[in-house]
Amino acid sequence: MSPKQYNWTVTFSPDDKNPFGGYAFNELLQSHTGPIRHSYKTLYELRDSVKAGSSLLIIAEAFSPGDEDAIALLDHVYKGGAAFISTKHLGGKFADTLKLNLRSGDIFTGSDSSSLHIVSAQLDTLTTYHFQKGAIENQVYNFDTTRTLVVAVNEEHRPVTIRMKWGKGDLLINSTPLMFTNMCLLAGDNNKLVSTQLSYLPGNELTWTEFYQLGRREVSTPLRFILQNEPLAWAYYISILCLLGFMLFEIKRRQRIIPVIRPLANTTLEFVATIGDLYYQNGDHKNIAGKKVTFFLEYVRTKYSLSTNQLDEAFAAALAKKSGRDEKSITALLWVINEVKARPVMTSHHLIELNSKLEAFYNNS
Numbered sequence: 001m002s003p004k005q006y007n008w009t010v011t012f013s014p015d016d017k018n019p020f021g022g023y024a025f026n027e028l029l030q031s032h033t034g035p036i037r038h039s040y041k042t043l044y045e046l047r048d049s050v051k052a053g054s055s056l057l058i059i060a061e062a063f064s065p066g067d068e069d070a071i072a073l074l075d076h077v078y079k080g081g082a083a084f085i086s087t088k089h090l091g092g093k094f095a096d097t098l099k100l101n102l103r104s105g106d107i108f109t110g111s112d113s114s115s116l117h118i119v120s121a122q123l124d125t126l127t128t129y130h131f132q133k134g135a136i137e138n139q140v141y142n143f144d145t146t147r148t149l150v151v152a153v154n155e156e157h158r159p160v161t162i163r164m165k166w167g168k169g170d171l172l173i174n175s176t177p178l179m180f181t182n183m184c185l186l187a188g189d190n191n192k193l194v195s196t197q198l199s200y201l202p203g204n205e206l207t208w209t210e211f212y213q214l215g216r217r218e219v220s221t222p223l224r225f226i227l228q229n230e231p232l233a234w235a236y237y238i239s240i241l242c243l244l245g246f247m248l249f250e251i252k253r254r255q256r257i258i259p260v261i262r263p264l265a266n267t268t269l270e271f272v273a274t275i276g277d278l279y280y281q282n283g284d285h286k287n288i289a290g291k292k293v294t295f296f297l298e299y300v301r302t303k304y305s306l307s308t309n310q311l312d313e314a315f316a317a318a319l320a321k322k323s324g325r326d327e328k329s330i331t332a333l334l335w336v337i338n339e340v341k342a343r344p345v346m347t348s349h350h351l352i353e354l355n356s357k358l359e360a361f362y363n364n365s
Contacts, residue, residue, distance in 0.1 A: 012059040012180065012213050014038060019183035022059065026208075028191055029057075032198040033206040040211050047072040054205040056083040059177050060213040064091035078167030082201055086174035088138045098164065101142035102175045115155045116176070118196050128155075129193040131176075131184050136160065138175040151197055161197055172200055285346040289354055293337050296358055311338060325364060333357045 007018040014026030029036060033055065039046060043056070043065060050056065056076065063085060065073065070093040077083050090102045114136050115128045139158040151172070152161035164171040174197065178184055185191055210217070226232040297308040304322040306315065311334045320327035336354050340346065 010061060010178070010181070010213075012177065013210060014208070017182065020178070020181045022180060022182070024182045024185045024191075025059075025180045025194065028185070028194060029198065029206070029208075032195065032203065033201060034204045035206070037205065037207045039207060039209045040214065040216050041209060042066075042211050043069040043072045043076075043209065046207060046209060047076065050076060050081070050207055051205055052076075053080045053202070054207065055081065055201045057206055057208040058083070058212055059086045059180055059208075059210075061087065061177065062089040062091070063087040063094070063212055064089070065094050065212070067093045070094035070097065074166065077169035077171055080168035082170045082172070084172040084174070084198075084201055086177040086180060088175065088177060090173070098166075098171070099142065099144055100140070100173060102138055102173075103141045104137050104139075116152055116160060116179070116193060117155070118152050118193065119150050127189075127192075129190050130188060131179060131190065135178040135184055136176040140173060140175050143173075151200065152193065163200055170200065172197065285348055285351040286340075286344070289340045289346050289351050292354060292358060293340055296337070296361075323361075325361065329357075329360065333361060 007016075008020060009018070010020040011018070012020070012022040012025075014022050017023045026036075046056075056073065073083060073094065074097060088102065088104075090100055095101065112133050113130045114133050115130050116136055117128060136154060139154060139160050140162050143159075143162055143164065147165040149163040150159045150161075151163050152159070152174075154160050160176050161172065161174045164173065179190065180194060185194060223236065226236050300306055300319060301308055304319065306318055306322065308315070313331070316327055316331045316334055319325070320330045323330075336350075336357055339350070340354060343350070
């Protein structure tokens with residue numbers, strides 16, 4: 001909803017819709033010539049690609065080509081081509097060869113505007129085209145009158161556009177390039193003035209090089225089509241920014257996965273079982289039985305606080321009372337224990353019997 005902001009830079013660019021762009025002129029040009037080719041190359045670089053007899057167009061605030069560019073331009077026109085050059089300042093080998101000189105004129109007027117006219121035999125019936133004061137102050141000051149036709153003049157009847165013969169072709173020189181900008185061309189009937197001047201160009205292919213105003217701005221990347229279209233260019237840039245943002249977000253340090261540390265396994269029982277297997281495999285039943293008895297007596301002392309010095313009936317009665325076991329089963333267990341202590345050698349049968357009675361006591365605890 002905010003007011004549109006204009007760019008007041010002088011570009012003459014056919015894609016520029018700002019006041020000093022050349023979008024309107026490019027549209028008007030379509031009806032006066034054949035195919036239009038836009039380029040950012042120098043005249044020397046274009047010399048082999050420009051067709052013989054075609055037209056060249058240059059619009060720039062200053063045109064002072066190098067020797068190679070000047071020779072390429074003059075040679076193209078000399079062989080039958082045409083060139084339209086609009087500039088405020090002309091210099092270099094090109095101006096010296098044609099003996100041309102452009103300069104700012106002295107237009108004395110009391111209004112805020114100035115005017116241009118197409119040259120006609122009846123000077124009193126000239127059509128007047130008005131422009132803002134300062135936009136058309138330059139004029140062609142010096143030229144060879146023997147081969148030059150004046151096409152347009154200012155209100156002081158000083159030439160601003162001339163047509164010069166050069167070999168088989170024509171050179172059109174204009175000293176007021178701002179007349180081709182959007183702001184000047186769309187004011188009043190000024191488009192008719194421009195159309196009349198364009199009518200001197202042959203209606204064949206035209207090459208418009210913007211190198212002398214904008215420089216080498218042609219996109220050389222394979223993304224040329226995308227970058228030259230503003231909506232596609234913005235979509236491309238936004239995609240790149242989103243991708244970079246995603247990458248920056250993803251490379252941030254994340255919480256590492258906490259590894260599962262398993263607690264150390266209790267291998268005591270496994271160790272005991274292993275040792276027991278060794279004793280059993282060696283046939284040392286007496287030693288195994290003795291250790292089982294020792295463990296049982298320690299268990300009774302610790303859990304039931306009973307003395308195990310005498311394993312008699314009184315001990316059996318006390319253990320049965322505290323442990324809640326049947327006194328007969330405890331008496332039988334004690335008899336087997338006393339038997340183990342008394343026997344110098346034990347068989348596997350006696351060891352199994354002892355183990356069974358001990359397991360029965362433990363399981364009922």
